[in-house]
Amino acid sequence: MAEHVDLIYLDYAASTPVDPWVVEAMTALMTADGNYANPSSTHVAGRQSVKFIAHAAGQLAALLNTDPSRLIWTSGATESDNLAILGGAHYRQKRGRHLITMRTEHKAVTDTFAELERQGYSITWLNPEPSGLLDMAKFEEALRDDTQLVSIMHINNETGVIQDIAQIGAICRDRDILFHVDAAQSVGKIPVDLSALPVDMMSMTAHKVYGPKGIGALYIADRAGVHVDPLLFGGGQQRKLRPGTLPAQQIVGFGTAAAIAQSRMLRDLEHLNAMRDRLWSGIQDIPGLSTNGAIGCAFPGILNVSIKDVEGESLLLALEPLCVATGSACNSKNQEPSYVLRALGTSDALAQSAIRFSFGRPTSARDIDIAVDRYRSSVARLRNLAPGGVA
Amino acid sequence: MAEHVDLIYLDYAASTPVDPWVVEAMTALMTADGNYANPSSTHVAGRQSVKFIAHAAGQLAALLNTDPSRLIWTSGATESDNLAILGGAHYRQKRGRHLITMRTEHKAVTDTFAELERQGYSITWLNPEPSGLLDMAKFEEALRDDTQLVSIMHINNETGVIQDIAQIGAICRDRDILFHVDAAQSVGKIPVDLSALPVDMMSMTAHKVYGPKGIGALYIADRAGVHVDPLLFGGGQQRKLRPGTLPAQQIVGFGTAAAIAQSRMLRDLEHLNAMRDRLWSGIQDIPGLSTNGAIGCAFPGILNVSIKDVEGESLLLALEPLCVATGSACNSKNQEPSYVLRALGTSDALAQSAIRFSFGRPTSARDIDIAVDRYRSSVARLRNLAPGGVA
């Protein structure tokens, strides 16, 4: 970040820089001597845009091992989540109005279910185990004859905990329940094989994987009974499921990012593992430290730790120039302790001290070392500042 | 367009190339040494994104002479139209369920009203005069005690006809009716002063005015009773009216495009006038030629002409390498004659032959001369090819 040469960015779960190849591919679809035509236009220039979009759909589909025709472009995972959940629930409402999700989902999911609750649907909100994982027995108990839709995320954005979507999906498939997965944090980061996974709908977004902000996709499986009612109406684009001029440069940005992610996924994962382990081994001996979500169940790109007797907001400020998150990026304005960590059973005081470190391709050992240093010294300083004697 | 050096692009009403300054501003918000952080993040990097977004909101607000806080970012005019119309109708539904629009609106408006019709709202669909304009007496006749929302576009995307939104708005304001304007084709092209216009909501999009595709805005006036129910739910961004990570690079692209548009609007308009007049004077003497929409009521960036005894699809192909449109870009796949032109009273046969030429900053006199030449020779050739003797 040009203006802030000293910043150490460790917030890749909130957003990533755009890969230079992605920027280049996008630029080629914008400039006057590029392909800027409206893909809805029938003329040669319009058809050229269509080709670029088709190519990008192929790239994203290849990453997911699915057919490009199953992908609906949206403005991001938030819209994808809404389309899947509102659209799926509305489409299935005559069959039943019971839906299941977890308390640890992203706001784009929980707020959407809350809207369906206002609309008269019945929602079961499941709590995770302290590890962060969903207990399968509890899940099966929650299922009802009128259950029509289940939405469980893949990688949790705060803790990195990875749910077993294959197992959850198999249970849903058995009972012909729509299964939606918010995969905003996993697509392009860990393997996702939609030809093998019993997933009906999957939300994704480009900006968590070195693509541009403001472009996402919803995968909709080609299976009887799997469909959504649209949320937006207009020019009939995308099989009337999501109208509006297709933002070709954004789509090509997402496609290029997907292709890059596919080509280097194992390398990326190794790197993230190394960075996470370096950070963890640098701080794990601090008294009163604990992880949020079991580290063994978690994606290595995220490490979320709480610390006893340290106030979270002051810790965050003391950590500057580290750019890290407290709660989810999307509600980090909120001073309330994270509802996700609370659902894990973390006390308010501990939840309030949570810091989410998240790593990315550009993260270096030096970044981690600075982070270790800064975290240790900030904790020490704030503890030193606090009065003793009161619990 | 690199691959098609010979193409003559005259479809700027469908989409425009992105201004190089806009591309540059966008790139700075994407690259690793730029400002790529999530604007929802509280850390220094996140706050930097927020500043860029605030600057862009200021640029767009300045173009419209309004306050930046009145603008909601969306994925384009389609979403803005949906948010205004569905959201406005839902918000006001307890007061009444009668709504008014015109048959010549864009699909993003007509399809949204059709959805409200399915939801049980009562819609009055007004026809324009043959000029394309709305007759004020007919409009006032259509108003009812339970009318809650009126949506009339500013510049028509097919004909260029400009509605008198000041007058329509004044009538609505008198009766406390929400007045929404789809200004996708006018913002940045002709003066729009929201401090003076009695408009409650206005939809706009960047890609018609040398900004990127996939970013739009909805203006919502600061007036009692003016509000919308959200369509999407999530992280609480944008006063809960439109959640999702703000796509900073897209917003900055729109803002930059708005600033450029403001600085050169009169120059642009002069240029478009010259281009339109040059084309018109080059073809107006062709027997059987007529304009769709009265040229005197139209924005000079668009010239829509029909021609007797010439089949539209063949004309379009014969016109290659001109990139022009038949109907609206968004339904130009559709072989049906344009519903917009039909609503003007144009016969099916004439509507089917309609060609929309639209001009932009890069349009040159040479482009126009080639277009004139090509149009004349194509018409002559196709007429020559046709059998006589049958009406």
Next chain:
Amino acid sequence: MSADPYSARVRALFADPVHAGQLADAAGALLEDQGVRIAFSAQLAAGRIEALRFQAWGCPHVIAAAEAFCADYEGRNVAELLDFSTSGLMQSLSVPVEKTGRILVIEDTVRLLAQELVKLSPKEP
């Protein structure tokens, strides 16, 4: 969104329809249906179609199909016209199915033309 709606062959035939026109002193047939107008004219010599021309008002597929038909049947026996069907043209030109009706107008016009030509042909003994 769509790929190019016209095959290379349609584009070529549309761009240069060498059989466009009307023959003087010739048998002809003219039909209008499905928003399409087709006319053929033919000159015979000894039971053979010596020259075949078309006129058309219609979409590029119709024009290309009419041109392809003329190019194909010029020089053939009148009797062969009776076997003409559009299915081959539909395929070779990759005409989208929704345009079948229009292309059938060509078939009907060809049949009309064949009837006219049969009348003119020297009867076989």
Next chain:
Amino acid sequence: MSADPYSARVRALFADPVHAGQLADAAGALLEDQGVRIAFSAQLAAGRIEALRFQAWGCPHVIAAAEAFCADYEGRNVAELLDFSTSGLMQSLSVPVEKTGRILVIEDTVRLLAQELVKLSPKEP
């Protein structure tokens, strides 16, 4: 979306709270409320506050406010403490209104401290 939640002054006071700590052999006050813990300790000399220190567990505004208070009142008369109110601090540090409750904990602790100090001060005749 938000601007920097901390004013430059808050940032400076938080970064370098020179009055942080606890004085030995001093009067003190400690309060916990609103999720905030504050302690002050003070040494007197001839009715004046010779040294003033704080300890705090709380958000940056609380820490900065405690530091600002100490810096301000060191050297002053004990009696002046009784007039202390947080409204000046709220303004000079641009504390957001939703944090008023927390800052009032400082005011309460100061009042406690003042009571302690008044007990120790030589009575005026």
